[in-house]
Every structure is written in C-alpha cells, then in structure tokens.
Amino acid sequence: MNENKAELKALQRQLETDGNQGHKRPPVHLWKPDFCGDLDMQIKRDGRWIHEGGEIKRPAMVTLFSTILWREGDNYFLVTPVEKVGIQVEDVPFFFTGLEVRQGELGQELVFTSSTDDVVSASAEHPIRVETDPQTGEPSPYLMVRYGMEGRLNRNVFYQLVELAEERAGVFGVESCGEWFAL
Structure with a gap:
C-alpha cells in the first residue's frame, strides 16, 4: 500500500474512533492542527470524490470525509484535531x-x-x-x-x-x- 493510501486509511480510522457517528458533525472550527501537506483527493463538480485517480465508491466514507471539510480562502482541507491536509475542489464541495x-x-x-x-x-x-x-x-x-x-x-x-x-x-x-x- 503506498503512502497516500496509508494516510487515507489512517485518517478514516481516526474519524471513526473520534465519536463521529450519525449526522453529528465534529467541531472542525475549533481544531487548529498544523498543515501536513496535500492529499491526492479531488471533489468533482458533480459531487464525486476522487482519490489517486479513482472514485471513492463507499458513500459512508465520502459522507464521513465531508464532515471534516474546512475552507480557508480559496483552499479546502480535511481537518482532524491533529492534522490538516489539502484537497482540490473543482467548483464547490x-x-x-x-x-x-x-x-x-x-x-x-x-x-x-x-x-x-x-x-x-x-x-x-x-x-x-x-x-x-x-x-x-x-x-x-x-x-x-x-x-x-x-x-x-x-x-x-x-x-x-x-x-x-x-x-x-x-x-x-x-x-x-x-x-x-x-x-
């Protein structure tokens, strides 16, 4: 498994264990982690989430990641209490x-x-x-x-x-x- 896929899996595990069940959104506005670099992830104009060139097919995973989206200026990030990674958004997330x-x-x-x-x-x-x-x-x-x-x-x-x-x-x-x- 390459480094980016390992990072994505680690991020998913962290979210799943941080008490993010149901539709409750985590308090990303309170989190101020250091920037850890960019992830090869993109949200397309039609709402599809792409990771390393392939569409993320698990709706639960996409929904989970959407709860930790953060915007600063024209840049978008996935944010947890301990890390912030950049992603690309084609139009809006x-x-x-x-x-x-x-x-x-x-x-x-x-x-x-x-x-x-x-x-x-x-x-x-x-x-x-x-x-x-x-x-x-x-x-x-x-x-x-x-x-x-x-x-x-x-x-x-x-x-x-x-x-x-x-x-x-x-x-x-x-x-x-x-x-x-x-x-």
Whole structure:
C-alpha cells in the first residue's frame, strides 16, 4: 500500500474512533492542527470524490470525509484535531440532489439534501444564489452550507425550484424561511 493510501486509511480510522457517528458533525472550527501537506483527493463538480485517480465508491466514507471539510480562502482541507491536509475542489464541495417543501414557523421552507447527507434549509444563514455563465447563459445555482462552503444544486433540483418560483417586482424567485431568493 503506498503512502497516500496509508494516510487515507489512517485518517478514516481516526474519524471513526473520534465519536463521529450519525449526522453529528465534529467541531472542525475549533481544531487548529498544523498543515501536513496535500492529499491526492479531488471533489468533482458533480459531487464525486476522487482519490489517486479513482472514485471513492463507499458513500459512508465520502459522507464521513465531508464532515471534516474546512475552507480557508480559496483552499479546502480535511481537518482532524491533529492534522490538516489539502484537497482540490473543482467548483464547490457539496452537491444537492434532493428538495422537499415544508411548512415551517415562517411559512414555506425549502429543505435541500446533499449527496453527503447534509440537510440544509434555505434561509438568511443559508442563502440561495444563482450564477449565470456569460457565454452560455446557463445558470449554476448554489446554496450556502457551512464555514463559507457552498453546494451546487443538481439540475433537477433547480428545475423543481423554477416550478415553485413566483414573480415579485419583475423578478422570479422563491421564498424560504421568510427570505426571498431571486432565481
């Protein structure tokens, strides 16, 4: 087993023994380990995680690693209490594949589920934004997740949002948790 695979396995073992069960996220914002170098890992635009050129096929492992993501400026890291390793992110680290419309305290609530089991309600703290490619006109919708990191909405999820959209003052958008988001 080469050095990078051994490091990846060691990181996985550490996470599994650090009490990270279920959907509880570890307090990465409190951890300040030294930088240990870059790992040959990439998160693709479509949400796939690649390690040493091969896709990580175990969803539980991808979900586990997603709980220790950290962003500093334009750089992304996997962080544990004792080490911080750099990874590459093609666009944004999360990819939203599901949408549920609920009724909450503030009215309609749009609840998104990511491919790594993050559940995020669009709100003032978790806004939706849409970037439009100036050359193709194609929209790229994003949702704030945590620690300055965003997730991109799957095309089907975006189409569901468009179906929910209404016009206000000449702008099409959606409401969630009392906030208005232009699409």
